Amino acid sequence: MKEHPQQNSAKKQSAGISRRSFLAAGMVAPVIIPRHVLGRTGTRLAPSDTLNIAAVGVGGMGQNYIKGCEHENIVAMADVDDLLAAPVYATYPKAKTYRDYRIMLEKEKNIDAVIVGTPDHSHAVIAMDAIKSGKHVYVAKPMTRTIYEARAITTAAKEAGVATQMSVQSCKSDASCKTAEWLAAGAVGQVREVHVWSDRPVWPQGVLRPADQPPIPSCLDWDLWLGPAPERPYHPIYHPFAFRGWIDFGTGALGDMACHALHAFFKELQLAKPASVSASVSQARLPALNGDADPDWTLSRPVKHDESFPVSSIVTWTYGQRGELPPMNLFWYDGGLRPPTPPELDMRVTLRPDGVLFIGDRGVLLTGFVGGPMALSAARKAEFSEPEPTLPRCIDHYREWTEACKGGAAASCEFGFASQVTEVALLGVIAQRTNEYLEWDADRMAFTNNSAANEMLNPPYRRGWVL
Numbered sequence: 161m162k163e164h165p166q167q168n169s170a171k172k173q174s175a176g177i178s179r180r181s182f183l184a185a186g187m188v189a190p191v192i193i194p195r196h197v198l199g200r201t202g203t204r205l206a207p208s209d210t211l212n213i214a215a216v217g218v219g220g221m222g223q224n225y226i227k228g229c230e231h232e233n234i235v236a237m238a239d240v241d242d243l244l245a246a247p248v249y250a251t252y253p254k255a256k257t258y259r260d261y262r263i264m265l266e267k268e269k270n271i272d273a274v275i276v277g278t279p280d281h282s283h284a285v286i287a288m289d290a291i292k293s294g295k296h297v298y299v300a301k302p303m304t305r306t307i308y309e310a311r312a313i314t315t316a317a318k319e320a321g322v323a324t325q326m327s328v329q330s331c332k333s334d335a336s337c338k339t340a341e342w343l344a345a346g347a348v349g350q351v352r353e354v355h356v357w358s359d360r361p362v363w364p365q366g367v368l369r370p371a372d373q374p375p376i377p378s379c380l381d382w383d384l385w386l387g388p389a390p391e392r393p394y395h396p397i398y399h400p401f402a403f404r405g406w407i408d409f410g411t412g413a414l415g416d417m418a419c420h421a422l423h424a425f426f427k428e429l430q431l432a433k434p435a436s437v438s439a440s441v442s443q444a445r446l447p448a449l450n451g452d453a454d455p456d457w458t459l460s461r462p463v464k465h466d467e468s469f470p471v472s473s474i475v476t477w478t479y480g481q482r483g484e485l486p487p488m489n490l491f492w493y494d495g496g497l498r499p500p501t502p503p504e505l506d507m508r509v510t511l512r513p514d515g516v517l518f519i520g521d522r523g524v525l526l527t528g529f530v531g532g533p534m535a536l537s538a539a540r541k542a543e544f545s546e547p548e549p550t551l552p553r554c555i556d557h558y559r560e561w562t563e564a565c566k567g568g569a570a571a572s573c574e575f576g577f578a579s580q581v582t583e584v585a586l587l588g589v590i591a592q593r594t595n596e597y598l599e600w601d602a603d604r605m606a607f608t609n610n611s612a613a614n615e616m617l618n619p620p621y622r623r624g625w626v627l
Contacts, residue, residue: 213229213233219239222300224277242380244400280304296564297322298326301327301582302418302419303575317575325560330531335528338533338549341549341551345544346522351429351518351520353488354491355493356492365468411586413469414585422584424530434587436600437590438596444472474492505524554572583602594610
């Protein structure tokens with residue numbers, strides 16, 4: 161495939177990780193009777209009907225979501241980068257193609273659902289446009305870039321009666337369900353601490369805005385890529401991959417990966433409403449467990465994180481009494497940081513590049529990042545029996561959503577649940593930006609001790625864009 165004009169520069173910063181373009185959406189409509197004929201809001205297809213699916217931003221992660229829905233009809237796609245999207249367009253030659261997803265929504269009247277796989281800053285506006293058109297919606301994680309957006313599109317989707325799903329493919333997997341079942345069975349007794357760590361970021365963070373202004377590639381609609389984000393010149397450090405590290409476009413390592421870990425035990429530990437959140441951030445990165453960081457990423461290190469997220473951080477959420485559950489703390493580590501290995505674990509156990517550690521009043525449990533018990537403290541292991549499965553498993557993440565679109569049961573990571581997980585992650589993102597202790601009132605959607613942090617809950621959009 162022909163290389164993007166600025167791709168060599170971007171490759172150096174992405175460390176070989178797969179690229180992701182700006183817009184990705186998928187849409188669906190019945191083959192036998194178009195949904196716009198039946199009526200949009202609250203209607204459902206018969207299970208035997210085939211959905212028509214469209215996608216926006218297919219050159220990046222969106223292509224994976226499309227592939228997961230190939231059992232339905234792929235009828236339309238949109239991407240702001242023609243060159244990046246070209247191989248995917250070629251894979252689905254019958255699908256109509258667009259640059260602007262809004263034109264696609266207007267012209268393709270047979271669309272029934274939308275897959276949103278764009279960078280974080282555009283998730284909400286695309287999802288809301290689709291919801292207002294009566295479309296079912298699939299959105300990449302994190303669900304949105306801001307807490308206000310997450311709540312807004314959740315409310316809209318509920319009122320519209322559309323089926324939703326966030327792209328946490330391991331939600332209700334066997335591994336994640338086992339984690340919840342072990343905790344419910346008292347594997348560690350009452351949980352007092354949860355430690356979650358990731359080897360991310362694998363993209364530039366803690367860097368200054370580039371001073372040079374290379375020309376915009378002819379294949380890219382930069383204005384549309386920016387969408388609701390503040391105006392700034394094009395640079396390959398943002399697109400096609402490294403948007404995640406920039407505050408205006410992404411949510412950093414925490415926003416990218418926390419949803420993949422928290423969902424497994426979120427309901428079991430009742431994590432929706434933390435009392436406070438705080439962060440300790442650094443511009444230094446420890447050697448990653450899977451290799452050293454690219455030195456080019458840390459040459460320019462601002463003291464304040466006004467443009468990009470810190471290179472490494474530890475975030476702490478505190479929880480008070482939750483029903484019968486005791487107070488507990490949730491910890492997040494990134495940029496090479498991780499908790500110490502508890503002495504209660506077998507001395508042969510080593511912590512992987514990412515994982516989750518549960519510390520309770522009766523033992524310690526180490527699991528994989530997306531769930532699944534791995535190691536239990538020796539003393540507890542001798543007296544604990546693995547519980548029988550009790551939670552329903554999701555066999556196919558994508559089929560689960562398409563069946564929900566046809567009137568089946570709600571998907572495992574539907575917006576009602578996904579927005580809660582996203583919100584907790586985004587609270588940590590705000591703590592990283594402020595580097596202060598923040599008291600949180602979930603019912604009022606407000607920090608009670610920091611007005612500057614409250615402004616980050618719903619920052620203004622660029623002129624011409626609304627939610």
